[in-house]
Amino acid sequence: MHGAVRELEAEVGRDSLTVPLIAQRAGVTPSTVYRRWGDLQELLSDVAVERLRPEGAPGDHGDFSADLAAWAEQFLDEMASPAGRAYTRDVLLGDPEGGNAGRCSAYAVEQIEVIVTRAADRDEAAPDVETVIDAVVAPMMYRILFRPDGLDAAYARRLVGRLLGPADQ
Amino acid sequence: MHGAVRELEAEVGRDSLTVPLIAQRAGVTPSTVYRRWGDLQELLSDVAVERLRPEGAPGDHGDFSADLAAWAEQFLDEMASPAGRAYTRDVLLGDPEGGNAGRCSAYAVEQIEVIVTRAADRDEAAPDVETVIDAVVAPMMYRILFRPDGLDAAYARRLVGRLLGPADQ
Known part of the structure; x- marks a missing residue:
C-alpha cells in the first residue's frame, strides 16, 4: 500500500490522492484500505513516518x-x-x-x-x-x-x- | 460563526461537528460557510487560534x-x-x-x-x-x-x- 501511495503521489500529486485510487493501484478494494487505516489521513500518516526514517x-x-x-x-x-x-x-x-x-x-x-x-x-x-x-x-x-x-x-x-x-x- | 462552533462543541463534542450543523446554528446556509472557510478544518483552525489567544x-x-x-x-x-x-x-x-x-x-x-x-x-x-x-x-x-x-x-x-x-x- 505504501508503494501505491508513493507511485501515485509522484504521478498525480499529494492533493489528488484518494482511497479508491490508492486501492485500485494496490489491487485491493477500498474497503480493505478503510478496514486497516480508517481514512486517507491515517494511511498518509503511516506512509509519511516511513519516509522520515x-x-x-x-x-x-x-x-x-x-x-x-x-x-x-x-x-x-x-x-x-x-x-x-x-x-x-x-x-x-x-x-x-x-x-x-x-x-x-x-x-x-x-x-x-x-x-x-x-x-x-x-x-x-x-x-x-x-x-x-x-x-x-x-x-x-x-x-x-x-x-x-x-x-x-x-x-x-x-x-x-x-x-x-x-x-x- | 465562532460562537456557533463553541456552543455546538460544548453540546455535541468536537468530533460530531459538521458544516451543515454549524451553519444551521449560525442561521446561514452551508454554502456561506464554505465560501468563507473552504472546509470544516479551516473554520476549526480559525476558532482554535482565537481560543489560544x-x-x-x-x-x-x-x-x-x-x-x-x-x-x-x-x-x-x-x-x-x-x-x-x-x-x-x-x-x-x-x-x-x-x-x-x-x-x-x-x-x-x-x-x-x-x-x-x-x-x-x-x-x-x-x-x-x-x-x-x-x-x-x-x-x-x-x-x-x-x-x-x-x-x-x-x-x-x-x-x-x-x-x-x-x-x-
Missing part, C-alpha cells in the same frame, strides 16, 4: 560538537524542505493518538544517541540526549511548524553552539 | 527569572491540557499556509516581549525574545506534539533554569 547513522566528524552540528544541519535541511514539511504535516494530521509523532521523535533520539555514545567512547563530555532534543531538535521542529523564517544551516549551528557554550566551539 | 499580560513577580518561570509554567499547563492539545492540533490541521500557526507563535512572542521589556525597565540582563522562544517555548510545544511525557511544572522551570544558568537561579 533516517537512512543511516550520523557521520563521524571527529568530535561531539562537529558531529552534532553536521547532523543538525542535515536534519534541518531535510525537515524544512517542502517534502519534509509535507511529511511532518501528514504525520501529525492522521495521527490523533500520537503514535507516529512519537516514532518521528524516536528517530531523532536514536540518531542523537549514536552521537552521544560516540562522544562517550572518545571520553568527551556531552549533554544527555533529552537535553539535546530540547536545545537543538525542538527549536528546529517548532519553527518549521509555527515560525518558518531564517531556517538555514547557520541557525542549526547556532543552536548547537548555544547548547555547548563558547568553550566547545 | 492569551487573556492578559504575564504576571509581575519581581524579577525576570521569576516572571519567565511563572509564565512558562502556566503556558505549559494550558497548552498540554486536553483542550490546549486539541486547539493546537486544530490550528495546524486546517492551516496549510501556516497563518494561524504563525499567529499562535506571535501570541507567545508578545507575552515574552512584555517579560523582557519589564526586565529592561528594571535594568536586569535578559536574553532576547527569539532565544527564549528556542529555549523555553519550542521544547514545550515540540514535546506536546511529538513526545508528551513528563510535561509538568518542574519541566517548565528546568527549561528556564537551563536558559538563565545557575547564576540566575
Whole structure:
C-alpha cells in the first residue's frame, strides 16, 4: 500500500490522492484500505513516518560538537524542505493518538544517541540526549511548524553552539 | 460563526461537528460557510487560534527569572491540557499556509516581549525574545506534539533554569 501511495503521489500529486485510487493501484478494494487505516489521513500518516526514517547513522566528524552540528544541519535541511514539511504535516494530521509523532521523535533520539555514545567512547563530555532534543531538535521542529523564517544551516549551528557554550566551539 | 462552533462543541463534542450543523446554528446556509472557510478544518483552525489567544499580560513577580518561570509554567499547563492539545492540533490541521500557526507563535512572542521589556525597565540582563522562544517555548510545544511525557511544572522551570544558568537561579 505504501508503494501505491508513493507511485501515485509522484504521478498525480499529494492533493489528488484518494482511497479508491490508492486501492485500485494496490489491487485491493477500498474497503480493505478503510478496514486497516480508517481514512486517507491515517494511511498518509503511516506512509509519511516511513519516509522520515533516517537512512543511516550520523557521520563521524571527529568530535561531539562537529558531529552534532553536521547532523543538525542535515536534519534541518531535510525537515524544512517542502517534502519534509509535507511529511511532518501528514504525520501529525492522521495521527490523533500520537503514535507516529512519537516514532518521528524516536528517530531523532536514536540518531542523537549514536552521537552521544560516540562522544562517550572518545571520553568527551556531552549533554544527555533529552537535553539535546530540547536545545537543538525542538527549536528546529517548532519553527518549521509555527515560525518558518531564517531556517538555514547557520541557525542549526547556532543552536548547537548555544547548547555547548563558547568553550566547545 | 465562532460562537456557533463553541456552543455546538460544548453540546455535541468536537468530533460530531459538521458544516451543515454549524451553519444551521449560525442561521446561514452551508454554502456561506464554505465560501468563507473552504472546509470544516479551516473554520476549526480559525476558532482554535482565537481560543489560544492569551487573556492578559504575564504576571509581575519581581524579577525576570521569576516572571519567565511563572509564565512558562502556566503556558505549559494550558497548552498540554486536553483542550490546549486539541486547539493546537486544530490550528495546524486546517492551516496549510501556516497563518494561524504563525499567529499562535506571535501570541507567545508578545507575552515574552512584555517579560523582557519589564526586565529592561528594571535594568536586569535578559536574553532576547527569539532565544527564549528556542529555549523555553519550542521544547514545550515540540514535546506536546511529538513526545508528551513528563510535561509538568518542574519541566517548565528546568527549561528556564537551563536558559538563565545557575547564576540566575
